[in-house]
Amino acid sequence: MVPQYATRLVAAVAATIGLAGHVVSAGCPSYSSYSQYRHEPYSKGAYTLSYQRPEPGCRTFNSTVVEDAILRMKNLTTDPDLFRLFENTYPNTIDTAIKWRGFAANNTKEELAFIITGDIDAMWIRDSANQVAPYRSVLKSKDDDIASIFRGAINLQARYLIISPYCNAFLPPPEAELHPQPNGAMYSVTPPYDRNIVFTCNFELDDFGAFLQLSHDYYTRTGDVDFFGKFQWINAVQSILSASEALRKPTYGPDGEWIPPAYTFQSQTMTAFGTLGNNGMSYPVNERAWCAHVPTQRRRRHLRLPDPRQHDAVGASLEATAVIMEKLPTRPKAWRARCATWPPASAPGSSNSAS
Ligand SMILES: *[C@@H]1O[C@H](CO)[C@@H](O)[C@H](O)[C@H]1NC(C)=O
Ligand SMILES: *[C@@H]1O[C@H](CO)[C@@H](O)[C@H](O)[C@H]1NC(C)=O
Numbered sequence: 001m002v003p004q005y006a007t008r009l010v011a012a013v014a015a016t017i018g019l020a021g022h023v024v025s026a027g028c029p030s031y032s033s034y035s036q037y038r039h040e041p042y043s044k045g046a047y048t049l050s051y052q053r054p055e056p057g058c059r060t061f062n063s064t065v066v067e068d069a070i071l072r073m074k075n076l077t078t079d080p081d082l083f084r085l086f087e088n089t090y091p092n093t094i095d096t097a098i099k100w101r102g103f104a105a106n107n108t109k110e111e112l113a114f115i116i117t118g119d120i121d122a123m124w125i126r127d128s129a130n131q132v133a134p135y136r137s138v139l140k141s142k143d144d145d146i147a148s149i150f151r152g153a154i155n156l157q158a159r160y161l162i163i164s165p166y167c168n169a170f171l172p173p174p175e176a177e178l179h180p181q182p183n184g185a186m187y188s189v190t191p192p193y194d195r196n197i198v199f200t201c202n203f204e205l206d207d208f209g210a211f212l213q214l215s216h217d218y219y220t221r222t223g224d225v226d227f228f229g230k231f232q233w234i235n236a237v238q239s240i241l242s243a244s245e246a247l248r249k250p251t252y253g254p255d256g257e258w259i260p261p262a263y264t265f266q267s268q269t270m271t272a273f274g275t276l277g278n279n280g281m282s283y284p285v286n287e288r289a290w291c292a293h294v295p296t297q298r299r300r301r302h303l304r305l306p307d308p309r310q311h312d313a314v315g316a317s318l319e320a321t322a323v324i325m326e327k328l329p330t331r332p333k334a335w336r337a338r339c340a341t342w343p344p345a346s347a348p349g350s351s352n353s354a355s
Protein backbone atom coordinates (compact mmCIF):
# COMPACT_ATOMS: atom_id res chain seq x y z
CA MET A 1 0.00 0.00 0.00
CA VAL A 2 1.20 3.50 -0.76
CA PRO A 3 2.23 5.36 2.40
CA GLN A 4 -0.50 7.71 3.50
CA TYR A 5 1.59 10.86 3.45
CA ALA A 6 2.65 10.24 -0.17
CA THR A 7 -0.96 9.80 -1.23
CA ARG A 8 -2.00 12.91 0.62
CA LEU A 9 0.76 14.88 -1.05
CA VAL A 10 -0.28 13.76 -4.53
CA ALA A 11 -3.91 14.54 -3.74
CA ALA A 12 -2.99 17.93 -2.31
CA VAL A 13 -1.06 18.85 -5.44
CA ALA A 14 -3.99 17.69 -7.58
CA ALA A 15 -6.37 19.79 -5.52
CA THR A 16 -4.15 22.86 -5.92
CA ILE A 17 -4.09 22.53 -9.68
CA GLY A 18 -7.73 21.58 -10.02
CA LEU A 19 -10.79 22.59 -8.09
CA ALA A 20 -9.83 25.27 -5.61
CA GLY A 21 -13.15 26.24 -4.03
CA HIS A 22 -13.83 29.38 -2.04
CA VAL A 23 -14.24 27.57 1.20
CA VAL A 24 -11.55 24.95 1.49
CA SER A 25 -7.92 25.93 1.26
CA ALA A 26 -6.19 24.87 -1.93
CA GLY A 27 -3.74 22.70 0.02
CA CYS A 28 -6.46 20.30 1.18
CA PRO A 29 -6.71 16.84 -0.39
CA SER A 30 -9.91 16.09 -2.28
CA TYR A 31 -12.17 14.07 -0.01
CA SER A 32 -12.54 11.40 -2.71
CA SER A 33 -8.83 10.62 -2.26
CA TYR A 34 -8.70 11.24 1.49
CA SER A 35 -11.59 8.89 2.16
CA GLN A 36 -9.81 5.96 0.53
CA TYR A 37 -7.22 5.67 3.30
CA ARG A 38 -7.33 4.94 7.01
CA HIS A 39 -6.63 7.79 9.37
CA GLU A 40 -5.78 7.75 13.07
CA PRO A 41 -6.95 7.67 15.77
CA TYR A 42 -8.62 4.30 15.22
CA SER A 43 -11.67 3.44 17.30
CA LYS A 44 -11.04 1.43 20.45
CA GLY A 45 -13.63 -1.22 19.60
CA ALA A 46 -13.29 -4.61 17.94
CA TYR A 47 -13.21 -3.08 14.46
CA THR A 48 -10.55 -0.38 15.02
CA LEU A 49 -12.39 1.89 12.61
CA SER A 50 -10.60 4.75 10.96
CA TYR A 51 -11.28 8.40 11.75
CA GLN A 52 -12.55 9.74 8.42
CA ARG A 53 -13.34 13.38 9.13
CA PRO A 54 -11.10 15.79 7.23
CA GLU A 55 -8.58 17.90 9.18
CA PRO A 56 -10.43 20.87 10.78
CA GLY A 57 -8.80 23.32 8.36
CA CYS A 58 -10.11 21.30 5.39
CA ARG A 59 -13.78 21.07 6.46
CA THR A 60 -16.20 22.94 4.26
CA PHE A 61 -18.38 24.33 7.07
CA ASN A 62 -18.03 24.55 10.86
CA SER A 63 -21.08 24.16 13.05
CA THR A 64 -21.01 24.27 16.83
CA VAL A 65 -24.51 22.78 17.05
CA VAL A 66 -23.35 19.75 15.06
CA GLU A 67 -20.14 19.40 17.13
CA ASP A 68 -22.21 19.57 20.33
CA ALA A 69 -24.50 16.84 19.00
CA ILE A 70 -21.47 14.64 18.31
CA LEU A 71 -20.18 15.16 21.87
CA ARG A 72 -23.60 14.37 23.33
CA MET A 73 -23.75 11.20 21.25
CA LYS A 74 -20.29 10.20 22.46
CA ASN A 75 -21.59 10.31 26.03
CA LEU A 76 -24.58 8.20 25.12
CA THR A 77 -22.87 5.55 23.01
CA THR A 78 -21.08 2.76 24.85
CA ASP A 79 -19.87 0.95 21.74
CA PRO A 80 -16.84 2.89 20.43
CA ASP A 81 -17.21 1.48 16.92
CA LEU A 82 -20.81 2.51 16.72
CA PHE A 83 -19.91 5.99 17.89
CA ARG A 84 -17.11 6.16 15.31
CA LEU A 85 -19.60 5.39 12.53
CA PHE A 86 -21.81 8.22 13.75
CA GLU A 87 -18.89 10.61 14.18
CA ASN A 88 -17.67 9.93 10.64
CA THR A 89 -21.02 10.13 8.90
CA TYR A 90 -23.21 12.68 10.67
CA PRO A 91 -21.02 15.73 9.92
CA ASN A 92 -20.03 14.45 6.47
CA THR A 93 -22.17 16.89 4.48
CA ILE A 94 -20.86 19.97 6.26
CA ASP A 95 -17.32 18.54 6.43
CA THR A 96 -17.04 17.75 2.73
CA ALA A 97 -19.97 18.84 0.55
CA ILE A 98 -20.56 22.57 1.06
CA LYS A 99 -18.61 23.40 -2.03
CA TRP A 100 -19.42 27.09 -1.85
CA ARG A 101 -21.41 29.50 0.30
CA GLY A 102 -22.12 33.10 -0.41
CA PHE A 103 -24.77 35.60 -1.40
CA ALA A 104 -26.73 36.24 -4.57
CA ALA A 105 -25.17 38.83 -6.85
CA ASN A 106 -28.51 40.63 -7.14
CA ASN A 107 -29.41 40.48 -3.43
CA THR A 108 -26.66 40.68 -0.81
CA LYS A 109 -29.04 39.28 1.85
CA GLU A 110 -29.95 36.14 -0.11
CA GLU A 111 -27.76 33.31 1.22
CA LEU A 112 -26.77 30.57 -1.23
CA ALA A 113 -25.20 27.19 -0.51
CA PHE A 114 -23.90 25.05 -3.36
CA ILE A 115 -23.96 21.48 -2.05
CA ILE A 116 -22.38 18.66 -4.00
CA THR A 117 -23.00 14.95 -3.52
CA GLY A 118 -19.42 13.85 -3.97
CA ASP A 119 -16.81 14.10 -6.67
CA ILE A 120 -18.88 16.00 -9.28
CA ASP A 121 -19.26 19.78 -8.94
CA ALA A 122 -23.02 19.68 -9.41
CA MET A 123 -25.92 20.09 -6.99
CA TRP A 124 -28.77 17.59 -7.15
CA ILE A 125 -32.05 18.98 -5.83
CA ARG A 126 -33.22 15.85 -4.04
CA ASP A 127 -29.79 14.78 -2.83
CA SER A 128 -28.77 18.16 -1.45
CA ALA A 129 -32.09 18.44 0.41
CA ASN A 130 -31.63 15.00 1.89
CA GLN A 131 -27.99 15.70 2.77
CA VAL A 132 -29.04 18.73 4.82
CA ALA A 133 -32.21 17.16 6.29
CA PRO A 134 -30.46 15.19 9.11
CA TYR A 135 -29.37 18.49 10.70
CA ARG A 136 -32.98 19.45 11.36
CA SER A 137 -32.69 17.57 14.66
CA VAL A 138 -30.05 20.08 15.90
CA LEU A 139 -31.69 23.11 14.27
CA LYS A 140 -33.51 25.09 16.95
CA SER A 141 -33.35 28.72 15.87
CA LYS A 142 -32.77 30.82 12.77
CA ASP A 143 -29.65 32.15 14.52
CA ASP A 144 -28.01 28.70 14.78
CA ASP A 145 -24.98 28.41 12.50
CA ILE A 146 -26.53 25.43 10.66
CA ALA A 147 -29.65 27.49 9.80
CA SER A 148 -27.61 29.29 7.18
CA ILE A 149 -27.05 26.00 5.32
CA PHE A 150 -30.80 25.37 5.22
CA ARG A 151 -31.51 28.87 3.91
CA GLY A 152 -28.65 28.71 1.41
CA ALA A 153 -29.85 25.34 0.07
CA ILE A 154 -33.49 26.45 -0.16
CA ASN A 155 -32.59 29.71 -1.92
CA LEU A 156 -30.36 28.07 -4.50
CA GLN A 157 -32.82 25.22 -5.10
CA ALA A 158 -35.56 27.83 -5.54
CA ARG A 159 -33.49 29.59 -8.20
CA TYR A 160 -32.91 26.31 -10.04
CA LEU A 161 -36.56 25.22 -9.80
CA ILE A 162 -37.66 28.52 -11.33
CA ILE A 163 -35.15 28.29 -14.20
CA SER A 164 -35.66 24.60 -15.10
CA PRO A 165 -38.21 22.78 -12.94
CA TYR A 166 -37.87 19.52 -14.88
CA CYS A 167 -34.10 19.31 -14.36
CA ASN A 168 -32.55 17.54 -11.41
CA ALA A 169 -28.87 18.55 -11.15
CA PHE A 170 -27.28 21.94 -11.58
CA LEU A 171 -23.91 23.58 -12.07
CA PRO A 172 -22.43 26.09 -9.58
CA PRO A 173 -24.05 29.54 -9.63
CA PRO A 174 -22.02 32.26 -11.36
CA GLU A 175 -21.45 33.92 -7.97
CA ALA A 176 -19.29 30.96 -6.90
CA GLU A 177 -16.78 31.49 -9.73
CA LEU A 178 -16.12 27.76 -9.72
CA HIS A 179 -15.65 27.40 -13.49
CA PRO A 180 -18.53 24.98 -14.16
CA GLN A 181 -17.79 21.90 -16.22
CA PRO A 182 -20.87 21.29 -18.41
CA ASN A 183 -22.00 17.71 -18.85
CA GLY A 184 -20.65 16.23 -22.09
CA ALA A 185 -23.37 13.57 -22.36
CA MET A 186 -25.82 13.66 -25.27
CA TYR A 187 -29.39 14.33 -24.22
CA SER A 188 -32.33 15.62 -26.17
CA VAL A 189 -34.83 17.18 -23.79
CA THR A 190 -37.94 19.30 -24.05
CA PRO A 191 -38.27 21.93 -22.80
CA PRO A 192 -34.67 22.78 -23.75
CA TYR A 193 -32.33 23.89 -20.97
CA ASP A 194 -29.17 25.96 -20.58
CA ARG A 195 -26.12 23.69 -20.41
CA ASN A 196 -24.22 26.36 -18.52
CA ILE A 197 -26.73 26.14 -15.67
CA VAL A 198 -28.07 22.58 -15.77
CA PHE A 199 -25.93 19.48 -15.29
CA THR A 200 -28.58 16.81 -15.96
CA CYS A 201 -32.26 17.09 -16.78
CA ASN A 202 -33.71 13.77 -15.64
CA PHE A 203 -37.06 14.81 -14.27
CA GLU A 204 -37.80 13.27 -10.89
CA LEU A 205 -41.03 14.17 -9.19
CA ASP A 206 -39.50 13.76 -5.76
CA ASP A 207 -37.19 16.73 -6.40
CA PHE A 208 -40.26 18.86 -5.79
CA GLY A 209 -41.05 16.94 -2.62
CA ALA A 210 -37.46 17.28 -1.37
CA PHE A 211 -37.47 21.06 -1.78
CA LEU A 212 -40.87 21.41 -0.10
CA GLN A 213 -39.91 19.07 2.73
CA LEU A 214 -36.67 20.96 3.42
CA SER A 215 -38.65 24.20 3.47
CA HIS A 216 -41.10 22.68 5.91
CA ASP A 217 -38.26 21.38 8.12
CA TYR A 218 -36.64 24.81 8.29
CA TYR A 219 -39.95 26.47 9.06
CA THR A 220 -41.07 24.05 11.77
CA ARG A 221 -37.69 24.09 13.53
CA THR A 222 -37.10 27.84 13.47
CA GLY A 223 -40.53 29.44 13.03
CA ASP A 224 -38.78 31.83 10.64
CA VAL A 225 -41.68 32.46 8.29
CA ASP A 226 -40.35 35.84 7.10
CA PHE A 227 -37.50 34.09 5.30
CA PHE A 228 -39.96 32.55 2.83
CA GLY A 229 -41.36 35.90 1.78
CA LYS A 230 -38.01 37.59 1.20
CA PHE A 231 -36.47 35.87 -1.80
CA GLN A 232 -37.59 33.49 -4.57
CA TRP A 233 -39.42 30.86 -2.54
CA ILE A 234 -42.98 31.79 -3.53
CA ASN A 235 -41.99 31.84 -7.20
CA ALA A 236 -40.36 28.43 -6.83
CA VAL A 237 -43.55 26.92 -5.39
CA GLN A 238 -45.49 28.51 -8.27
CA SER A 239 -43.00 27.00 -10.72
CA ILE A 240 -43.43 23.55 -9.13
CA LEU A 241 -47.21 23.84 -9.37
CA SER A 242 -47.07 24.92 -13.03
CA ALA A 243 -44.65 22.16 -13.95
CA SER A 244 -46.83 19.57 -12.19
CA GLU A 245 -50.01 20.86 -13.77
CA ALA A 246 -48.44 20.57 -17.20
CA LEU A 247 -47.36 16.99 -16.50
CA ARG A 248 -50.80 16.00 -15.30
CA LYS A 249 -52.31 16.71 -18.68
CA PRO A 250 -53.18 13.46 -20.42
CA THR A 251 -51.05 12.61 -23.44
CA TYR A 252 -54.03 11.19 -25.30
CA GLY A 253 -57.18 13.21 -25.91
CA PRO A 254 -60.76 11.90 -25.59
CA ASP A 255 -60.76 10.73 -29.21
CA GLY A 256 -57.36 9.14 -28.91
CA GLU A 257 -55.51 11.98 -30.57
CA TRP A 258 -51.92 12.44 -29.46
CA ILE A 259 -51.05 15.38 -27.19
CA PRO A 260 -47.29 15.92 -26.76
CA PRO A 261 -46.20 15.78 -23.10
CA ALA A 262 -44.66 18.82 -21.37
CA TYR A 263 -41.40 16.96 -20.79
CA THR A 264 -39.57 14.53 -23.04
CA PHE A 265 -36.15 12.97 -22.57
CA GLN A 266 -33.95 11.04 -24.94
CA SER A 267 -30.36 10.10 -24.44
CA GLN A 268 -27.68 8.25 -26.36
CA THR A 269 -27.14 5.35 -24.05
CA MET A 270 -25.86 1.79 -23.91
CA THR A 271 -28.76 0.62 -21.74
CA ALA A 272 -32.49 0.42 -22.34
CA PHE A 273 -33.09 2.14 -18.99
CA GLY A 274 -30.98 5.20 -19.86
CA THR A 275 -33.61 6.89 -21.97
CA LEU A 276 -37.38 7.22 -22.25
CA GLY A 277 -39.26 4.91 -24.58
CA ASN A 278 -41.80 6.01 -27.17
CA ASN A 279 -39.33 8.49 -28.72
CA GLY A 280 -38.59 10.18 -25.41
CA MET A 281 -42.24 10.63 -24.49
CA SER A 282 -42.61 7.57 -22.30
CA TYR A 283 -45.91 5.79 -21.76
CA PRO A 284 -49.20 7.57 -22.35
CA VAL A 285 -50.57 9.02 -19.14
CA ASN A 286 -53.82 10.24 -17.82
CA GLU A 287 -54.11 12.93 -15.13
CA ARG A 288 -51.37 11.91 -12.75
CA ALA A 289 -48.07 13.74 -12.28
CA TRP A 290 -45.91 10.99 -13.58
CA CYS A 291 -42.33 10.44 -12.78
CA ALA A 292 -39.81 9.96 -15.54
CA HIS A 293 -36.81 8.96 -13.46
CA VAL A 294 -37.37 7.33 -10.12
CA PRO A 295 -34.95 7.51 -7.21
CA THR A 296 -34.04 3.87 -6.91
CA GLN A 297 -33.32 3.92 -10.64
CA ARG A 298 -33.98 0.23 -10.77
CA ARG A 299 -37.28 -0.98 -9.49
CA ARG A 300 -39.68 1.10 -11.49
CA ARG A 301 -37.40 2.97 -13.79
CA HIS A 302 -37.54 0.43 -16.56
CA LEU A 303 -41.31 0.56 -16.45
CA ARG A 304 -41.39 4.32 -16.99
CA LEU A 305 -44.70 4.43 -15.28
CA PRO A 306 -46.27 6.99 -12.99
CA ASP A 307 -45.30 6.38 -9.39
CA PRO A 308 -48.25 6.82 -7.02
CA ARG A 309 -46.04 6.85 -3.90
CA GLN A 310 -44.00 9.77 -5.18
CA HIS A 311 -47.14 11.45 -6.35
CA ASP A 312 -48.69 11.18 -2.88
CA ALA A 313 -45.45 12.16 -1.13
CA VAL A 314 -45.31 15.39 -3.11
CA GLY A 315 -48.99 16.00 -2.39
CA ALA A 316 -48.26 15.61 1.33
CA SER A 317 -45.28 18.00 1.10
CA LEU A 318 -47.47 20.55 -0.65
CA GLU A 319 -49.95 20.33 2.20
CA ALA A 320 -47.15 20.82 4.71
CA THR A 321 -45.87 23.81 2.77
CA ALA A 322 -49.34 25.36 2.72
CA VAL A 323 -48.83 26.19 6.41
CA ILE A 324 -45.99 28.50 5.40
CA MET A 325 -47.74 30.03 2.39
CA GLU A 326 -50.82 30.91 4.43
CA LYS A 327 -48.70 33.11 6.69
CA LEU A 328 -47.10 35.09 3.87
CA PRO A 329 -48.80 38.41 3.07
CA THR A 330 -47.33 38.36 -0.45
CA ARG A 331 -48.74 34.93 -1.35
CA PRO A 332 -50.42 34.73 -4.74
CA LYS A 333 -54.22 34.85 -4.52
CA ALA A 334 -55.03 31.68 -6.40
CA TRP A 335 -52.36 29.47 -4.92
CA ARG A 336 -54.63 27.51 -2.56
CA ALA A 337 -56.93 26.51 -5.39
CA ARG A 338 -53.95 25.34 -7.44
CA CYS A 339 -52.61 23.35 -4.55
CA ALA A 340 -56.00 21.72 -4.05
CA THR A 341 -56.02 20.41 -7.61
CA TRP A 342 -53.32 17.89 -6.72
CA PRO A 343 -55.34 14.70 -7.15
CA PRO A 344 -55.37 12.26 -4.26
CA ALA A 345 -54.09 8.70 -4.68
CA SER A 346 -57.50 7.34 -5.48
CA ALA A 347 -58.17 9.91 -8.22
CA PRO A 348 -58.99 8.88 -11.77
CA GLY A 349 -55.83 7.93 -13.54
CA SER A 350 -54.77 5.34 -11.01
CA SER A 351 -55.27 2.76 -13.73
CA ASN A 352 -51.96 4.12 -15.01
CA SER A 353 -50.19 3.27 -11.80
CA ALA A 354 -48.40 -0.03 -11.62
CA SER A 355 -48.38 -0.36 -7.84
C1 LIG B 1 -13.30 25.62 10.37
O1 LIG B 1 -12.50 25.82 11.49
C2 LIG B 1 -11.11 25.60 11.28
C3 LIG B 1 -10.38 25.80 12.59
O2 LIG B 1 -10.82 24.86 13.51
C4 LIG B 1 -10.59 26.55 10.23
O3 LIG B 1 -9.22 26.28 9.98
C5 LIG B 1 -11.39 26.39 8.96
O4 LIG B 1 -11.00 27.35 8.02
C6 LIG B 1 -12.88 26.57 9.25
N1 LIG B 1 -13.63 26.27 8.02
C7 LIG B 1 -14.50 27.12 7.50
C8 LIG B 1 -15.17 26.68 6.25
O5 LIG B 1 -14.76 28.19 7.99
C1 LIG C 1 -20.74 14.15 28.95
O1 LIG C 1 -20.79 13.53 30.24
C2 LIG C 1 -20.02 14.19 31.22
C3 LIG C 1 -20.04 13.33 32.48
O2 LIG C 1 -21.35 12.92 32.81
C4 LIG C 1 -20.59 15.59 31.45
O3 LIG C 1 -19.81 16.28 32.39
C5 LIG C 1 -20.56 16.35 30.14
O4 LIG C 1 -21.20 17.60 30.29
C6 LIG C 1 -21.29 15.55 29.07
N1 LIG C 1 -21.11 16.25 27.79
C7 LIG C 1 -22.10 16.44 26.93
C8 LIG C 1 -21.76 17.15 25.69
O5 LIG C 1 -23.22 16.03 27.11
Ligand SMILES: *[C@@H]1O[C@H](CO)[C@@H](O)[C@H](O)[C@H]1NC(C)=O
Nearest residue numbers: 104105106107159163174232
Ligand atom coordinates in the same frame (compact mmCIF):
# COMPACT_ATOMS: atom_id res chain seq x y z
C1 LIG D 1 -30.93 36.94 -9.44
O1 LIG D 1 -29.99 36.31 -10.26
C2 LIG D 1 -30.26 34.94 -10.51
C3 LIG D 1 -29.09 34.34 -11.23
O2 LIG D 1 -28.64 35.11 -12.28
C4 LIG D 1 -31.57 34.81 -11.26
O3 LIG D 1 -31.87 33.47 -11.52
C5 LIG D 1 -32.68 35.43 -10.42
O4 LIG D 1 -33.88 35.42 -11.14
C6 LIG D 1 -32.33 36.87 -10.05
N1 LIG D 1 -33.30 37.33 -9.08
C7 LIG D 1 -33.98 38.44 -9.25
C8 LIG D 1 -34.94 38.79 -8.13
O5 LIG D 1 -33.85 39.16 -10.23
